[in-house]
Amino acid sequence: xxxxxxxxxxxxxxxxxxxxxxxxxxxxxxxxxxxxxxxxxxxxxxxxxxxxxxxxxxxxxxxxxxxxxxxxxxxxxxxxxxxxxxxxxxxxxxxxxxxxxxxxxxxxxxxxxxxxxxxxxxxxxxxxxxxxxxxxxxxxxxxxxxxxxxxxxxxxxxxxxxxxxxxxxxxxxxxxxxxxxxxxxxxxxxxxxxxxxxxxxxxxxxxxxxxxxxxxxxxxxxxxxxxxxxxxxxxxxxxxxxxxxxxxxxxxxxxxxxxxxxxxxxxxxxxxxxxxxxxxxxxxxxxxxxxxxxxxxxxxxxxxxxxxxxxxxxxxxxxxxxxxxxxxxxxxxxxxxxxxxxxxxxxxxxxxxxxxxxxxxxxxxxxxxx
Amino acid sequence: xxxxxxxxxxxxxxxxxxxxxxxxxxxxxxxxxxxxxxxxxxxxxxxxxxxxxxxxxxxxxxxxxxxxxxxxxxxxxxxxxxxxxxxxxxxxxxxxxxxxxxxxxxxxxxxxxxxxxxxxxxxxxxxxxxxxxxxxxxxxxxxxxxxxxxxxxxxxxxxxxxxxxxxxxxxx
Numbered sequence: 001x002x003x004x005x006x007x008x009x010x011x012x013x014x015x016x017x018x019x020x021x022x023x024x025x026x027x028x029x030x031x032x033x034x035x036x037x038x039x040x041x042x043x044x045x046x047x048x049x050x051x052x053x054x055x056x057x058x059x060x061x062x063x064x065x066x067x068x069x070x071x072x073x074x075x076x077x078x079x080x081x082x083x084x085x086x087x088x089x090x091x092x093x094x095x096x097x098x099x100x101x102x103x104x105x106x107x108x109x110x111x112x113x114x115x116x117x118x119x120x121x122x123x124x125x126x127x128x129x130x131x132x133x134x135x136x137x138x139x140x141x142x143x144x145x146x147x148x149x150x151x152x153x154x155x156x157x158x159x160x161x162x163x164x165x166x167x168x169x170x171x172x173x174x175x176x177x178x179x180x181x182x183x184x185x186x187x188x189x190x191x192x193x194x195x196x197x198x199x200x201x202x203x204x205x206x207x208x209x210x211x212x213x214x215x216x217x218x219x220x221x222x223x224x225x226x227x228x229x230x231x232x233x234x235x236x237x238x239x240x241x242x243x244x245x246x247x248x249x250x251x252x253x254x255x256x257x258x259x260x261x262x263x264x265x266x267x268x269x270x271x272x273x274x275x276x277x278x279x280x281x282x283x284x285x286x287x288x289x290x291x292x293x294x295x296x297x298x299x300x301x302x303x304x305x306x307x308x309x310x311x312x313x314x315x316x317x318x319x320x321x322x323x324x325x326x327x328x329x330x331x332x333x334x335x336x337x338x339x340x341x342x343x344x345x346x347x348x349x350x351x352x353x354x355x356x357x358x359x360x361x362x363x364x365x366x367x368x369x370x
Numbered sequence: 371x372x373x374x375x376x377x378x379x380x381x382x383x384x385x386x387x388x389x390x391x392x393x394x395x396x397x398x399x400x401x402x403x404x405x406x407x408x409x410x411x412x413x414x415x416x417x418x419x420x421x422x423x424x425x426x427x428x429x430x431x432x433x434x435x436x437x438x439x440x441x442x443x444x445x446x447x448x449x450x451x452x453x454x455x456x457x458x459x460x461x462x463x464x465x466x467x468x469x470x471x472x473x474x475x476x477x478x479x480x481x482x483x484x485x486x487x488x489x490x491x492x493x494x495x496x497x498x499x500x501x502x503x504x505x506x507x508x509x510x511x512x513x514x515x516x517x518x519x520x521x522x523x524x525x526x527x528x529x530x531x532x533x534x535x536x537x538x539x540x541x542x
Binding site for chain 2: 011044049053
């Protein structure tokens with residue numbers, strides 16, 4: 001008889017061979033020292049691997065945020081909420097002291113910034129409850145007293161609203177910000193804060209909602225699954241296949257005006273986007289909030305965490321993905337911005353995705369400026 | 371209902387352990403296990419219960435599907451009761467935490483199929499059940515397991531050596 005292969009030895013030791021085969025193996029092992037030592041080694045592997053696996057049984061609870069029922073709201077989130085409230089109150093004073101004329105006219109940009117800043121904070125306070133009352137009647141009560149009741153009444157609501165506010169602050173690129181000002185002012189500025197139609201709240205949130213709704217409908221199309229925030233850059237997270245995501249980073253110069261103004265646009269839709277994503281991605285808001293807030297931390301980490309949360313079919317990313325992250329970079333011929341695309345896949349695949357992204361960007365640009 | 375309760379009582383512990391080892395998070399593992407039993411509720415008949423449950427749990431990990439809140443709550447209650455009767459593992463020492471981290475690393479280094487086959491085997495599934503759950507040919511399970519065990523032990527030992535070397539450096 002030939003020497004035994006390792007698979008047969010393990011099958012034998014696991015008691016999975018038929019009686020005949022087992023008898024043959026046993027007889028062979030008795031007279032073949034080489035196979036006998038292979039059997040001894042296999043026994044060692046079986047015992048050792050059992051022992052190693054036992055060490056995994058003390059796994060912690062609540063490694064994924066969604067499964068931690070008793071977690072407290074991160075103190076940082078409270079601090080952000082407090083900041084938002086203070087800004088709202090301060091803005092109120094400024095807005096009131098300027099009188100109503102200015103608000104109803106098409107405002108110079110600094111006024112617009114202030115006005116919409118207030119709406120952003122109101123959006124933050126009430127984002128959990130989509131039926132926001134008109135902003136104008138009392139920001140004092142809307143902004144300050146509603147916050148504890150609605151924004152912090154439930155964990156999910158609090159996270160949604162707070163991350164909505166944070167999202168808002170670093171959200172859309174410049175053109176959208178300007179557009180936001182125009183529309184908000186045109187629609188009566190302050191009074192229309194909450195009812196601002198989603199069409200005015202352009203870029204990222206609506207795309208997120210769209211992407212979520214689209215879900216598995218079109219496997220060919222790139223799916224935008226998240227836009228983690230970073231100051232000075234626009235980060236888009238695309239899912240190219242279930243569990244397979246790439247990150248597109250676009251450098252955008254930051255201006256105070258845009259960071260403030262876009263808050264209004266985002267706050268109007270963030271409850272929507274939040275609600276849509278909520279069932280599948282309870283961790284999203286948390287991850288996005290952290291990612292956005294810790295804007296200077298590494299984008300890679302944020303991207304990972306939110307990708308796990310957003311794309312429902314994504315498996316535990318750390319366990320199953322290819323280990324190397326490749327990156328390609330190029331310049332956008334139109335805006336001159338530097339674009340960086342990275343993901344756990346080959347450079348060739350990234351190039352292919354780059355082409356698709358460029359095509360989509362061109363299509364989006366054509367839509368925006370017909 | 372009774373049937374799923376029987377399934378739950380028979381297989382929950384093994385399934386949760388399998389999933390905990392697979393996922394590294396007990397809460398998550400329990401959630402997936404419960405979802406698996408919810409799926410079992412919808413089945414009219416299951417040929418091989420254990421293979422079926424492990425296959426479904428494995429797929430659920432893959433899809434991250436989370437539904438049927440209400441039913442899951444009932445099962446969560448059962449899990450709570452069962453947990454009360456279980457002995458809590460002794461407190462984690464630094465040594466044990468390090469061992470667990472190395473074990474995690476070594477397990478994560480395995481190929482997915484090898485890892486799942488090994489974890490299923492550890493929960494007592496026989497070769498035909500593993501073959502069914504992972505859609506392997508029964509003849510290849512022995513080879514898969516032998517490879518998984520060897521690689522697991524080898525990478526664990528490599529990690530252990532690294533650690534010892536580092537400790538020696540730190541001491542000198």
